[in-house]
Amino acid sequence: MEGIKDPQSSYLSIKNLWKSFGSFTALKDVSLDIKEGEFVCFLGPSGCGKTTLLRAIAGLDLQTSGAVVQGGKDISNFPASERDYGIVFQSYALFPNLTIEKNIAFGLENTGRSKSEINERVSELLDLIGLPDQGPKYPAQLSGGQQQRIALARAIASGPGLLLLDEPLSALDAKVRVYLRHEIKTLQQKLGVTTIMVTHDQEEALSMADRIVVMNEGKVEQIGTPNEVYCKPETLFVADFIGEMTQFRGTISGKSLVKIGNTELNMVEHRFSQGREVSITIRPEDIIPLGS
Amino acid sequence: MNSANIDNIVARPKGLVKAKLSRDDIIMRGGMIVIALYLVMSLAFPLYSMFSKSFSTFKYDLSKFEVQVSDDTGQFPPTIVSLESLNGELEAIPNDELSTGSGGRLGVTMFFPDFSFRSPVMYRIRNVDNQGRFLVGSTLVTGTDWQELDSNTFRRVQLRPVRSTGLSNFINYFSTPALFKSIQNSIFISVISTIITVILAFWFAYALNRSCMRFKGFFRLIAMAPILVPSLLPGIALVYLFGAQGVIKGLLFGASIYGPIGIIIGSVFFTFPHAFLIISTALAISDARLYEAAISLKATPWKTFWTVTIPGARYGIISAAFVVFNLVITDFGLPKVIGGQFNVLAVDIYKQVIGQQNFEMGAVVSVVLIIPAILAFAIDRIVQSKQVALLTARSVPFHPKPNPRVDSAFTIYCGLVGLFIIGMLGICQFAALIKFWPYDLSLSLNNYQFDKMDGGGWGAYYNSIKMALLTALIGTCVIFFGAYLVEKSNGFKTGRAIFQMFAMLPMAIPGMVLGLAYIFFFNNPENPLHIVYGTMAILVICTVTHFYTVSHLTAVTALKQMDKEFESVSASLKQPTFKLFSRVTVPVCLPAILDIAIYLFVNAMTTVSAVVFLYSTKTSLASIAVLNMDDAGDIAPAAAMGMMIFYTNIFARIVHLIISKGILTRTQAWRASG
Secondary structure (H helix, E strand, O other), rough: OOOOOOOOOOOEEEEEEEEEEEEEEEEEEEEEEOOOOOEEEEEOOOOOOOOHHHHHHHOOOOEEEEEEEEOOEEOOOHHHHOOEEHHHHHOOOOOOOHHHHHHOOOOOOOOOOOOHHHHHHHHHHHOOOOOOOOOOOOOHHHOOHHHHHHHHHHHHHOOOOEEEEOOOOOOOOHHHHHHHHHHHHHHHHOOOOOEEEEEHHHHHHHOOEEEEEEEEEEEEEEEEEEHHHHOOOOOOOHHHHHHOEEEEEEEEEOOOOEOOOEEEOOOOOOOOOOOOOEEEEEOOOOOOOOOO | OOHHHHHHHOOOOOOOOOOOOOOHOOOOOOHHHHHHHHHHHHHHHHHHHHHHOOOEEEEEOOHHEEEEEOOOOOOOOOEEEHHHHHHHHHHOOOHHHHEOOOOOOEEHHHHOOHHHHHHHOOEEEOOOOOOEEEEEEEEOOOOOEEEEEEEEHHHOOOEEEEEEEEHHHHHHHOOOHHHHHHHHHHHHHHHHHHHEEEEEEHHHHHHHHHHOOOOOHHHHHHHHHHHHHOOOOHHOOOHHHHHOOOOOOHHHOOOOOOOOOHHHHHHHHHHHHHHHHHHHHHHHOOEEEHHHHHHHOOOOOOHHHHHHHHHHHHHHHHHHHHHHHHHHHOOOOOHHHOOOOOOOHHHHHHHHHHOOOOOHHHHHHHHHHHHHHHHHHHHHHHHHHHHHHHHHOOOOOOOOOOOOOHHHHHHHHHHHHHHHHHHHHHHHHHHHHEEEEEEEEOOOHHOOHHHHHOOOOHHHHHHHHHHHHHHHHHEEEEEEEEHHHHHHHOOEEEEHHHHHHHHHHHHOHHHHHHHHHHHHHHHHOOOHHHHHHHHHHHHHHHHHHHHHHHHHHHHHHHHHHHOOOOOHHHHHHHOOOHHHHHHHHHHHHHHHHHHHHHHHHHHHOOOOOOHOOOHHHHHHHHHHHHHHHHHOOOHHHHHHHHHHHHHHHHHHHHHHHHHHHHHHHHHHHHHHOO
């Protein structure tokens, strides 16, 4: 596989990934492509396999079978330390006994950089995340949101090709969360780094992602832009999981007609045959009450 | 589309991904294998040797040897006789006396009543088959070739026994009433000591946790003091208090302290801190909301005690009971000093091995002793895992309210227990400073002239300190590193599970058994590790292994509190795990590491049971010196040496405290700021 350039110029390709833990199958034939510079969210309920997929990409828990190709290189069986990515965990995993500066500099050491280069890079990163004066402090002296940004700075310090975020905002309170969504997104655009974020919060995914991968029970349900997954859900699960909706049983009664109870509604053109029983979902905002 | 459909449509690919190991993975697995090998060498192999020894019997098989005797001119007649038929005619040795130990030797001339080493008669001797073997002088002869010897050489021929495997040692053991009685004795003293200790420790812990009595810190210190002395010391104290010339022997109304009474009182003394610590922990985690509920339901204090307090602490109480039972039944020092004619299992092992040189029977008693020890250990582990589950529940801490009558009653109670502990230590120190008990009570330092006594003198004391320091240093490194590898490495599940099992095993193995197993394994000349036998190294290895489990659990608990993603972050930053280990893991776990070090030091200073089989004249230890001086009748010097161990351990504790408080505040500034 190595060396073969992907025809679709995708930066990261996941091919037929399976992962089992004993008799439990956490990932079932997952395939997807991520373009360079893209911000992709893995979205789904807890236990859907989104974190398992992220950890397989990171080489932390290897998939049972299937391939991961990053930058045209098959890294399927590479250990984490030989892959090219930075990662932020839900717990941030900041080293508690090292100062903020030392935390950020941790990955810059042993890379051929001189001490002054490292210091320069650390203060550049502290400026970038908007915490220029916090370098000498310890992690425990900072707020949750600040710690989160330090973890981000540490992850991007050496300029990895891929940034992985594992539920990075879920440990924060609601206000900080909304603020940091914007911060992370801006930072990602500024750096142009390909980013994957795992989240169970659909609002987070809809507001941050270029594309969303909706997952359920170890399978990919749909891959699309926020607009696509919201307005054109491909499965009932996606329609139900994202946004509010009401579900009805109906019967196809014409080329673009469906009958719910005794009411006949117009709908987009479909491929179902006359008289077929179908599920109809309607978003609340699509119902426009008309004055009598 | 449901999942069943998907599974049908996409056939699962066959090509499984096999992980490519990183350098760190390889280093960590290598490290784990090295430490696992250490445990195999220092635990599994010795225990295996001991078990196989307990099933081995040695017997002179006379049918394996044939002899020919010449006439006075040196001409051999054609007759060949086997020693068996010779013995049948002469009845030189009754058949049931042909059993022996592995080192047994039998002079062959006893089968020739008119043998004279000056006679011109020549002898020929050979083994009938490959199993037979005999010594000519110091040369071992195997094989079936005839050896022709003159009578002067023939008298130096010694037969060697044949080894066979079977249960006959056990049959022999259980048909010897004197030995068999020890099982009953051991269980008796262990059960009685357990009941008394747990009750005393429960109320002591209850007073410290649930009342507003004064001097709590002081009593907590006193309660822990017995941990700092060898278990022999309370025995010596009891001799001075209740012995033939004891200060208050009248209190026994004529009963002898030498026997079960002495063992039980001494056992209560040395097991008290263990029971106190466990029960105290259990009482400390109680939930105040339950008491508030009891009050609001108008329950009487008595009823609240039985429905809230006891159930809440029951795992602690059960766990304490099994720990105490295990400590008493496996203890050797105390019954050795104060047991008199009352035989217990641990002392039987010693007597069989050191007294009678009957190693096989020592191994049999060891196997018998392992059974209750392992049972108690297993039950304790099960109970402890339930205790952990209680701990994780979120509870509101209980704050006792002052109650002058109850508080003063508890102060008196704790005062009495404290007096018992201080009294035992005090009488030892007093006796050590007395010129000649009980006739000349003037003070003198004569008893500190250890060099004039048996047991190793001051050299033994310095050896002990050296051994304890080495044990603390090497043990802490090995144990913490091992715990790190098993906790933090990736994959390799079976290997890690086996390692965990090895790490738990030492706690279930009594010290006497471990020591004896070391003799069998390390004193075998065919073992290349034989070179450590009789050195300081074997004492350190044995002590590290003996106290491995508790230290391992301390390390694992500390490591579990670390964020489990540190290793992942470090790998993603392409930094070697070793850097993370030295710059983050070790500094963060420093308090636990220091705890392990002091635990190993104190135990290395006080241990007797395992090392009693392993010391040599050059490596005698202070605790062994206490034992040997007491054995030789030098009881006052034994008390003096025991108190030297006590003061050394107090000193070590203070150093530990200074390091923990002092240096840690500097290196762990991050902790305070949190």
